[in-house]
Structure formats: C-alpha cells, structure tokens
Amino acid sequence: MQLALAHTPAGLRAPLRVAFELDQRIARIVAATSEPMLGQMRLAWWRDMLGKPGHERPTGDAVLDAIGVFWQGREDALVRLVDGWEVLIASDTLNPDELEKFSQARAAPYAALFDDRATKAADRVRLAMSTFAIADLATGLSSPEERERAIAFGLREKHSTGAFPRGAKGLRILEALALRALKRGGRPLMEGRGAGLVAARAAFFGR
Numbered sequence: 001m002q003l004a005l006a007h008t009p010a011g012l013r014a015p016l017r018v019a020f021e022l023d024q025r026i027a028r029i030v031a032a033t034s035e036p037m038l039g040q041m042r043l044a045w046w047r048d049m050l051g052k053p054g055h056e057r058p059t060g061d062a063v064l065d066a067i068g069v070f071w072q073g074r075e076d077a078l079v080r081l082v083d084g085w086e087v088l089i090a091s092d093t094l095n096p097d098e099l100e101k102f103s104q105a106r107a108a109p110y111a112a113l114f115d116d117r118a119t120k121a122a123d124r125v126r127l128a129m130s131t132f133a134i135a136d137l138a139t140g141l142s143s144p145e146e147r148e149r150a151i152a153f154g155l156r157e158k159h160s161t162g163a164f165p166r167g168a169k170g171l172r173i174l175e176a177l178a179l180r181a182l183k184r185g186g187r188p189l190m191e192g193r194g195a196g197l198v199a200a201r202a203a204f205f206g207r
Contacts, residue, residue: 008170009167016170019071025063046082111123114168129171129175132175154178
C-alpha cells in the first residue's frame with residue numbers, strides 16, 4: 001500500500017490512503033470473526049456510519065474522521081467495500097460468483113476516485129483493483145481448492161489492453177504485483193527479489 005501511495009499524486013494520495021485504511025480495518029474485522037452474525041453486526045455499524053451525514057457521525061475514530069474529510073459525498077463506494085468483505089463472512093465456500101461480488105465491491109472505492117473523468121478510466125482502475133483484491137485474498141486462504149479457484153479467477157481477465165488514467169500509477173503497480181503473485185501460486189505480493197523489479201517496470205514503463 002505504501003508503495004502505491006508513494007507513486008500517487010498529492011491530490012489523490014489522501015483519499016486513497018483513507019480507502020486503504022478502511023479496507024484494512026474491515027479486513028481485520030472479517031479475519032477476527034468466528035461467529036458470522038457478530039461479524040455482520042460490526043460491518044453493519046460501518047454501513048450505518050457511512051450512511052449518516054458527516055455531522056451526525058461520532059468523532060474520535062481516525063478512519064471515520066478522515067472519511068468525513070476526504071470522502072464526503074462518495075461514501076456509497078465505501079459502503080460497497082464493506083459489502084464486498086461481508087461476502088466472506090456469509091459464504092461457506094467461495095465460488096466464482098462470490099469472488100466476483102467480493103472483488104468488484106472491494107475495487108469500488110478506487111474506481112470512484114476516477115469516475116469523474118471517463119467510464120473507461122474508472123473501468124480500468126476497477127479491473128486493476130479487483131485483481132489486487134483477489135491476489136490479496138488468495139494469500140490468506142487456507143483451503144488449497146479455494147486458493148486455486150481464486151487464482152484462476154484473478155487471472156481470467158486480459159490486463160494488457162486499456163491505458164490507466166493519469167494519477168493511477170500507484171494502482172498500476174499494485175495490479176502488476178498482484179498478477180505476479182497470482183502466477184506464483186497466490187504468494188504475497190512483495191515476496192522475493194523480483195517484486196521490486198516488477199514494481200519499477202510498472203511505474204516507469206506501464207508493464
């Protein structure tokens with residue numbers, strides 16, 4: 001995440017950082033959930049907060065406070081992220097439909113950062129971050145069958161076409177690292193000496 005932020009223009013860096021922080025916060029809730037109903041209740045709190053006007057939200061939570069500053073009027077995309085993570089709580093076994101829901105919803109905030117430019121720009125970012133979402137998920141799946149299914153799902157798209165919008169270099173790097181991780185069997189994105197080279201190529205050459 002820090003690598004992506006380092007390659008993001010100043011005007012987009014703060015909202016992108018907040019999206020990453022919310023994503024990580026919700027991921028920790030899901031990882032710590034042993035009783036689905038309790039996990040869903042905790043996610044419902046976030047949906048409730050994101051659905052309130054900023055002045056009606058409690059203060060003191062760093063992520064929620066930052067959302068009020070940098071995501072005002074765009075909270076629907078963050079609600080989708082929460083919905084995407086809930087798929088993992090509600091599902092006994094991940095199938096392609098559920099992987100699709102999870103990855104598309106988790107990618108929603110990042111696409112929203114570029115949806116004021118052109119549909120193709122937002123779609124390209126959505127593809128990149130849905131691939132990142134699956135690669136990130138695959139590293140934590142304990143079931144070999146689910147991991148193989150996630151890897152196959154993440155590699156099914158064609159990523160060589162479609163230019164990234166200006167300002168999305170950091171997300172282009174995440175996509176490149178995600179594809180490398182998936183091709184290596186769902187390994188961590190930054191594992192191995194080759195990760196730095198892949199990131200550099202994506203940053204400077206777009207591949």
